[in-house]
Amino acid sequence: MVWGGDINPEERVVSVMVGRFSLVAGPASSELGLRIAEAMGLRALGLQHKTFPDGESYFRFLEKPDSTVVLVQGTHPPQDKHLLQLLLMSMGLRELGASRIVALVPYLAYARQDKAFLEGETVSLKVILHLMKSSGIDELVTVNPHAPWALRESGVVSHSISVAKTLASNVKRRGWHVSYVVSPGKKGMELAVEASLVLGAEPVKAESWRDPNTGEVRVEVEDGQRFSNKGVMVIDDVVSSGGTMSKLVKKLKSAKASRVYACCIHGLFIGGSDQRILEAGADAILATNTVPNKYAEVDISAEVADFLATLIS
Known part of the structure; x- marks a missing residue:
């Protein structure tokens, strides 16, 4: 495990790399990301993350990623914070040379508003997918999304896994x-x-x-x-x-x-x-x-790892 520099262990978020593929486990899904990495037999490298006193997130990648990156970051509550972290990391990876970013979002927030139920409503899922694409995400992988049919209508190549x-x-x-x-x-x-x-x-x-x-x-x-x-x-x-x-x-x-x-x-x-x-x-x-909680006793990392191995091979 290579961290680079003097970094407080509490600020460490793990990412992993094997061959021509890198995997980054964001702060919202660090434990699940590590489990997926272990299941795929991947080597860990470092990502620094901290939160400023005003609540803003800071990220620094400590090694250059490979051309293809799997970015693991859930968007469960606080969903706005976790979503913005996903966008920040994706843009950072793109600027460091990643040419294909696959976002593994175990729980996809805002998916329940997949259409306007009442006149004047904003279709939040459409907005979220647009933001992902704008930040450099090429493909989205999520688990049992609320509206899988709506994902197919977006501009982001999407995959859903049922567990x-x-x-x-x-x-x-x-x-x-x-x-x-x-x-x-x-x-x-x-x-x-x-x-x-x-x-x-x-x-x-x-x-x-x-x-x-x-x-x-x-x-x-x-x-x-x-x-x-x-x-x-x-x-x-x-x-x-x-x-x-x-x-x-x-x-x-x-x-x-x-x-x-x-x-x-x-x-x-x-x-x-x-x-x-x-x-x-x-x-x-x-x-x-998919979401950290006291009832989350069913590990899905093996199924997700198998899917990713096929997808990125």
Whole structure:
């Protein structure tokens, strides 16, 4: 590991290099970046990062990157800060000679506003993708994005990885007996099917509606009697305020489900939403490590490393 100069260890952010490819792990995803680097057998090099008293971020690359760089930086809360850090690092890499920058953004912020639901709304996802392209990012790799169809319409070459099977495999290893996999939202059946194939369970799509003005969520699951005395895995792409998840858990418990496991790809858990989910009756909460949190016990680094190895080869 080469750091270059006298640098406070707290200011160190790790990047890695192998052959003609470099990997940089930004401050938002340093642990996941290191895991991916280890899975790819990469050699580490140094990046200095610090925050000034006024909150501004400083970056300095301590070695010249190779022509192709994978930049790992999530945009989970504080998303504005993490997004700006991504743009700063990308521009810095471009100025140092990187000709192909692949941004691995495990959790992509602003993806839920993929269209104007009300007249006059800004389509935030379109803005974010434009900023990424302007900062020098050539390709975007993200995990279970909220609106994968919207990514295909952007000017940035985009790739999405699904880790629903990885999450389900972890559930299986824990010995949690699951007869049904329930998932809400537009991609509900897709996630439920992926997870159920691993668990040998039946996939079920829950219908959900969110009021565009109030944000109030309604959920419905047909034929609730089938869940009686059965174990249920609820899987969603994102848990933020926990409104959808907690209401779904409550409905399943009201239907006499014996066990309800609240699982998600991206666990934001804003404002104590995890407690609301547990109070609704969830027997456990489980998330992947796309976003650092106390429930992020499912490591996705191996799947991401495999995908990157194929993409950048």
